[in-house]
Every structure is written in C-alpha cells, then in structure tokens.
Amino acid sequence: MICGYPQSNIEAVIRCDAHRGSPARNVEKSSSGAMQAVQYTQIKGTSADDTLVGTTLQDRILGRDGADAITGGDGGDSIRGGAGNDRITGDGGDDEIFGNGGDDRIYAGAGNDKVSGGAGNDLVVGEAGDDVITLNSGNDSSFGGGGNDIIRGNSGNDSLWGDGGDDQLLGGTGNDSLRGGSGNDRLVGNSGDDVLFGEAGSDELVGGAGADRLDGGADADRIIAGSGDDWLTGGDGDDRVEGGSGSDIVVADAGNDAYVGGSGFDTIDFSGATSGLVADISKSTVTGFGNDTITGFESFVGSAFADQITGSSRAETIAGGAGDDFIRGLKGADLLTGGEGSDTFVYLKKDLASGTFDTITDFSAGDRLDLQDALKSLKFSDVSEVVNLSSTEQGTMVSVMVADQFVDVALLEGVNSFDATNLLADGMLLA
Incomplete structure (x- = not known):
C-alpha cells in the first residue's frame, strides 16, 4: 500500500491506494518537517475485491466497488463499504459504518456504534456497546448484541433481535420479526403483518398497522395491538394486554393480568x-x-x-x-x-327479557337447561304449562311463561326431537 502526504496541514492525512504495496503505518509529520501524531488515516479501495485494514487511529475507509473485507481497528472509524457484497468489522472504538449497496455483513464490534445497512439484504450485528442500527431497503437481519441498542427496520421483511440490554426495535414497513431478548425492551412493528416476541424482561410491544402476532414472554409486559386483526398474549408475568381497533384474539396466560379488547369483535381465550x-x-x-x-x-x-x-x-x-x-x-x-x-345453561327470572333469546349451538344428551329460578314463583301441575318448546327451521325454541305470556329464552340449534315433558324426564330440564 502506497501512502502519500499532503503538502501542508498539521493534521496530516495518509492517502492509501489499497492495490499498491504494503499496509498503512502510523506516521508523524508536520508542515515544518517536525514529527507530529497523525489524527486519522484515509484508506480507499478499488473496483476489485479488496482487503482493507485500518489502524489504531480514526480511520476513514472507503471500499468502493467489489466484495470487500474491511476491518476498522481500534479507533473511532468511519467506514463505507460501497457497492458489492462487503464484510465489514468495526472492531474497537465508536464507529460509523455504512454498508451502501450490496448484501453486506456488518459487525460493529466494541464501542457505541452507528450503522446504516444501505441497499441490499444485509446482516448487521451490533455486538458490544450501545449501538444505533438503521436498516434500509431489502430483507435485512440485525442483532443488537450487548448494550442498550436502537434498531430501525425499513422497507422489506426484516428480522430484528435486541439480544442483551434494554433495546428499542422499530420494524418499519414490511412483514417483520422482532425479538427483544433479555432486558426491558420496546418493540414496535409499525405497518405490515409483524411478529413480536418480548422474551425475557418487562417489555412493551406495539403492533401498529397490519395483522400482527405479539407475545410478551416472561415477566410483566405491556402489549398494545394497534389496528388490524391481531393475535396477542402476555406470556408469564402480570401483564396488560390491549386489543386495539381490529378483531383481535387475546390468549390468556398465567399471572394476574389485565385484558382490554378495544373496538372490533374481540375474543379472550x-x-x-x-x-x-x-x-x-x-x-x-x-x-x-x-x-x-x-x-x-x-x-x-x-x-x-x-x-x-x-x-x-x-x-x-x-x-x-x-x-x-x-x-x-x-x-x-x-x-x-x-x-x-x-x-x-342457567336462566334466572331476572335475566329474561322479551325480544331477546340465546342460541345454544350444541345442546345434546348430557346437557341441561336450568330454569328453576325462572319458574320458582309459578304454580303448575305439568311443566308444559309454563315451558313451551316449538320447532323452527333452526331448531327448537324454548319459551318460558312470564307475566301470563311465553317469552323466548333459548334456541336449541339443530335440535328438533324434544318436548318439555321428555326433557324433564331425561334430566335435561331442571324446572
């Protein structure tokens, strides 16, 4: 690698052509000829598949075209992969890394790093430190690693995993998969049909638009569905689960939980x-x-x-x-x-209301209608005097005498073979 110096500037810059000669060295030089520490190096690749290795300084590394292998070194580096499918390792220091075009594999390394994946289907691993990771177009995957990380998805179907620390995962558009990992995490699916797992820790999961699947995992979580027909569960712990504007299915789990259906036709299971x-x-x-x-x-x-x-x-x-x-x-x-x-199926007298009745979908042998409270104030010698069963296209309508008139109580759907006396004799009517 051949390195050249500028004619002046105390803050000397090493310009290196990666395809020529030996690797860069730490060099000291001032405009007067005195030796002085170089503050950063600038390393540029070529259109070929380059191997670029930074120094202990604050390096500026540009891969350009080709499938490059870039390692930043210990300083706080600025690394741009350029076009091509690159492998970038930030190493130590607080680095700023841009994958640019291509399907890149980026390992931020130690330090509090800022990483942008760029176009393509990228893999971004934050590793140690509190990292900020921004994905771009493509179906990307990202692992926060240790530290309190922020990972932002974008267009495409992304897979985000916070791993250790208290992380924030933002899915963006597309059908995304988010996993909080250990720690108290915040996961937001945004638009698309997303899958969110809080895993360990007291997490907050927000589904956003789309038909989402949210699972709080262990500990006390808050689950918020947003719009769309969502599937929700708090998991273990004392959770709060809120449905939203769609027709949601909420699956109850262990713990002392608070479940809110929201608008739409919601089911608690x-x-x-x-x-x-x-x-x-x-x-x-x-x-x-x-x-x-x-x-x-x-x-x-x-x-x-x-x-x-x-x-x-x-x-x-x-x-x-x-x-x-x-x-x-x-x-x-x-x-x-x-x-x-x-x-x-139990009916109390105070529950009976003219104009409304229940539909029982699977009344069969072994089941019972309990009308004891509804009939207790009535005098009758035969149950048919106060309970009437009539056939309809849908089944058998059960009506009970209330204030000298029969009031419909329950439709036994698909049943056409009973009368009140037989029901009583078979133990299927408690009167």
Missing part, C-alpha cells in the same frame, strides 16, 4: 388454563388462572375444565370448552356453546 375458571363478564373478573380483569370482549373461550361463566347485558359469544360447565348468558342475545362435557 382461556383454553390454556390449568384449572377451572370462575368468570363474570359483567363484573370484568376471571379467577382460576390468576386473578384477571377483562373488558371490551365480545367472545369468551373457557378452559378444558369445569368452568362457571356468567355473561353480561350485552350480546356475547361464550364457549365453555371441555369440562362440565355452568354457563349463564345473563341478558342479551348470546351465542352459547357448551363444548365437550355435560354442560348446564
């Missing part, structure tokens, strides 16, 4: 619970899988065990899941599914 639940949607409480609060959900899914589920005055979709469940829709035109097991 407790099918992963390890024991039976006591859920009162009207009071926003669920126990049995921690002490949880739920608000703003239109659909509720119970556990595989024996649950007690109470709805609200709104119209809801309630699925008991496996197990022998007790389901009370309360007021509102509810869609009820008992699921596997012998389920009991």
